[in-house]
Amino acid sequence: MKKSETINKIAIAILEAQKKIGSAKKGSKNPFFKSTYASLGDVMEACKEALNESNIAVLQPIGTDSFGVYVETILLHISGEWISDTMKIAPKTDINPQDQGSAISYARRYSLQSMVFIPAEDDDAEKITQKIKNNEEIVNIENITTNTEINPSSRCKTCGNISKQISGISTKNGKPYNGIFCNSKDISHTIWL
Numbered sequence: 001m002k003k004s005e006t007i008n009k010i011a012i013a014i015l016e017a018q019k020k021i022g023s024a025k026k027g028s029k030n031p032f033f034k035s036t037y038a039s040l041g042d043v044m045e046a047c048k049e050a051l052n053e054s055n056i057a058v059l060q061p062i063g064t065d066s067f068g069v070y071v072e073t074i075l076l077h078i079s080g081e082w083i084s085d086t087m088k089i090a091p092k093t094d095i096n097p098q099d100q101g102s103a104i105s106y107a108r109r110y111s112l113q114s115m116v117f118i119p120a121e122d123d124d125a126e127k128i129t130q131k132i133k134n135n136e137e138i139v140n141i142e143n144i145t146t147n148t149e150i151n152p153s154s155r156c157k158t159c160g161n162i163s164k165q166i167s168g169i170s171t172k173n174g175k176p177y178n179g180i181f182c183n184s185k186d187i188s189h190t191i192w193l
Helices: 008-018 040-053 097-116 123-133
Strands: 028-030 035-037 056-059 062-065 068-077 082-088 139-141 145-155 162-170 176-182
Touching: 008 040, 008 056, 008 068, 008 082, 008 097, 040 056, 040 097, 068 097, 082 097
Parallel strands: none
Antiparallel strands: 028 035, 056 068, 062 068, 068 082, 139 145, 145 162, 162 176
């Protein structure tokens, strides 16, 4: 993370904005994973008004360095103080503009969510949490596993989504497993225990 020489005023302003920022609504559908997700527009809708009321503007220019192309997310306060960080863009191919645009949107969305601490609204996680509170056994989540124990965990270290520890027996091969799974359903975010 990079920052201006001082961040006293922007720190107070971010705190005030975060008090007003809720979760991003999952308003977009992913037909491949048969799931919903919070789009860049959903994330912006969750935070833009609160940030602007706190005199913070968001900039997300694209840049390059020796490591490749990145999105830089900058929170700029009216005082001139700022905080920024970068996220590398990793498109499927470098020659397809659609792949590049998708990677840029993905990086903008997750960078902004991370910078202002916006969770995505997650109905499935809330249903699981309610079952845990009621001590109900959870069986066949997404037709992948039979779970004997589910403990809510923290946030995914890769994308910031809610993650949860799940132990169970695979319905595919009958072998036991234990891991921390991200709600993004990206298996590369899984931490095996």
